[in-house]
């Protein structure tokens with residue numbers, strides 16, 4: 314597979330999937346981590362409204378505001394050279410009307426420098442996806458477990474198993490002009506069939522290997538959030554322990570006088 318070194322745009326993202334390349338996506342919320350992920354070669358960075366949990370310490374994504382998404386989106390977009398940058402539209406920034414959605418998406422694009430926006434929903438948001446597309450703003454949809462619908466779904470971690478409904482939602486999003494779809498917490502065989510039925514890429518989280526690509530929440534896959542251990546999450550590092558050990562070494566060395574030593578002091 315040819316390594317893409319140039320900036321990944323929405324058309325290139327779709328082409329990569331069409332050529333059979335598995336797409337990689339991670340979430341990031343600030344300049345430092347977005348830079349690490351971009352340099353490591355991830356294809357796309359999502360500024361997810363999951364920042365409610367991993368940055369703000371909240372229990373749902375509902376309180377996140379459009380201004381907060383823009384604040385984080387701008388820092389991420391400024392760090393990124395290659396990856397496709399997508400910013401989540403937060404709860405109640407698009408549900409009121411397609412007009413409201415175009416205004417919110419427009420602010421995200423103008424004020425962050427991101428490449429695209431993402432919203433939750435398939436069939437129920439098809440008018441909105443169309444309206445944002447008419448403003449020439451690329452939109453990613455999000456089908457399956459939708460965290461912004463937590464109150465209606467009755468919980469955050471529920472696997473969505475209604476294949477007909479999931480397929481209808483995915484098809485409606487594609488027909489409305491979405492360039493890709495996140496499938497969250499969908500059984501792997503259903504996700505594979507949905508992926509085969511669509512001509513746009515699917516990006517899975519807890520949806521198995523049959524998707525066109527995968528997304529994970531950055532701090533979760535880095536092991537910074539050890540209390541969150543859903544079945545689908547693989548921790549690729551143990552940064553919480555490494556950071557704890559580093560801080561404890563610092564405390565010890567300051568207390569016993571071994572830091573700062575001559576090497577780290579001006580004469």
Ligand code: KIV
Nearest residue numbers: 340361362363495528
């Ligand atoms: O907000 C988020 O991080 C997301 C991903 C989990 C897909 O929507």
